[in-house]
Amino acid sequence: MTTKAANQSAVTYLAFCQQHESEMLALLRKMVEIESPSDDKAAVDRMGAFLAEEFERLGGQVTFYPQEAAGNHLKAEFAGGGSGSVSGGGSDRADAKPVLLLGHFDTVWPLGTLAKMPFQIKDGRAFGPGVYDMKAGIAMMIFALRVLKEAGAAHRPVTILLDTDEEVGSTTGRPIVEATAKDCEAVLVLEPSQGPQGHLKTSRKGVGDMTIRVRGRASHSGVDFEKGRSAIVELARQLLEIVKFTDLARGITVNPGVVQGGTRSNVIAAEARAEIDLRIARTADAAELEKKFAALKPFDPDCVIELSGGINRPPMERTEGTVRLFGMAREIAATIGWRVEESSTGGGSDGNFTSALGIPTLDGLGALGEGAHAVNESVVIGELPQRTALLTALIQSV
Numbered sequence: 001m002t003t004k005a006a007n008q009s010a011v012t013y014l015a016f017c018q019q020h021e022s023e024m025l026a027l028l029r030k031m032v033e034i035e036s037p038s039d040d041k042a043a044v045d046r047m048g049a050f051l052a053e054e055f056e057r058l059g060g061q062v063t064f065y066p067q068e069a070a071g072n073h074l075k076a077e078f079a080g081g082g083s084g085s086v087s088g089g090g091s092d093r094a095d096a097k098p099v100l101l102l103g104h105f106d107t108v109w110p111l112g113t114l115a116k117m118p119f120q121i122k123d124g125r126a127f128g129p130g131v132y133d134m135k136a137g138i139a140m141m142i143f144a145l146r147v148l149k150e151a152g153a154a155h156r157p158v159t160i161l162l163d164t165d166e167e168v169g170s171t172t173g174r175p176i177v178e179a180t181a182k183d184c185e186a187v188l189v190l191e192p193s194q195g196p197q198g199h200l201k202t203s204r205k206g207v208g209d210m211t212i213r214v215r216g217r218a219s220h221s222g223v224d225f226e227k228g229r230s231a232i233v234e235l236a237r238q239l240l241e242i243v244k245f246t247d248l249a250r251g252i253t254v255n256p257g258v259v260q261g262g263t264r265s266n267v268i269a270a271e272a273r274a275e276i277d278l279r280i281a282r283t284a285d286a287a288e289l290e291k292k293f294a295a296l297k298p299f300d301p302d303c304v305i306e307l308s309g310g311i312n313r314p315p316m317e318r319t320e321g322t323v324r325l326f327g328m329a330r331e332i333a334a335t336i337g338w339r340v341e342e343s344s345t346g347g348g349s350d351g352n353f354t355s356a357l358g359i360p361t362l363d364g365l366g367a368l369g370e371g372a373h374a375v376n377e378s379v380v381i382g383e384l385p386q387r388t389a390l391l392t393a394l395i396q397s398v
């Protein structure tokens with residue numbers, strides 16, 4: 001379908017979503033009430049089973065990717081086609097590359113959180129663990145597919161991929177996300193939108209972590225002071241070098257967030273370590289930053305330093321393809337009286353992986369809300385219909 005036709009459809013889709021808002025909310029409630037912390041496989045798999053049923057009801061072909069420790073990742077494939085009511089659409093799109101809707105159904109909330117933080121509706125917001133990050137986004141995916149189906153709208157095939165360890169680094173999800181995205185035309189990520197206006201995300205920083213371990217030599221601080229080699233002092237000197245790697249103008253930040261070391265105040269510390277968070281705005285900066293770490297030498301030749309880690313999520317750069325997707329979104333939003341903006345964030349998502357593969361990726365298409373990973377986690381209910389209408393029309397436009 002042409003973008004123009006999809007734009008016109010957005011008005012119809014919005015009306016449908018507004019009429020069915022209470023159903024969307026009921027679905028969201030069910031999902032929030034199935035707790036799914038990343039580290040509890042049985043719980044996450046219960047959520048996967050629920051979602052599989054929802055997708056199958058809409059005609060989706062569900063595949064699980066079994067995991068030993070993490071929950072099973074889930075893919076649902078929907079055929080393209082639909083008769084389409086406007087010229088430019090039609091069955092020729094059935095064979096096209098799919099559009100990928102990407103997300104995760106694990107949350108950061110441990111099992112039992114629901115008892116203290118139940119799903120509730122207050123002041124036009126829905127509250128609950130994982131409601132914003134990102135069960136509302138999944139509810140929007142389900143509804144968008146339902147809208148397309150009921151409208152008989154022409155669209156290319158749609159693949160939904162939801163992984164189960166995004167909140168803990170996507171270790172097992174990453175290869176599946178990448179392999180799936182490779183065959184897709186574009187990726188729409190249903191992670192929460194950005195800020196109080198709910199901007200879409202067209203760039204994200206790359207993320208990494210580095211651990212530095214220092215080994216010195218223990219000795220009695222009173223009896224044998226000169227024989228000791230303090231790992232803590234060496235680590236402190238290293239950290240003063242490491243923080244110089246931060247370059248705000250280039251979007252590079254280096255943050256020693258955890259420091260540990262020593263045993264007692266009267267012992268020269270034999271060991272010390274620091275965990276350092278790394279963020280980069282450009283892929284090209286990853287190698288250089290890692291090289292700087294590798295070049296660190298002990299100030300005290302009797303101390304040994306060891307480094308492990310590196311950049312594990314490449315940046316999602318504001319590529320031409322992403323800008324084009326945002327342009328489509330903006331045009332569609334305008335037809336329903338909504339001026340949508342873009343922004344960038346320092347946080348990573350699975351969209352970083354797909355974007356780094358060169359596949360146009362637009363992120364932050366999920367709910368408007370606040371409090372991801374915090375006790376005030378909530379979404380604005382009244383915004384769900386327009387965001388779902390945008391997603392639906394966007395699927396058609398890609």
Ligand SMILES: [Zn+2]
Nearest residue numbers: 133134166191
């Ligand atoms: Zn998330």
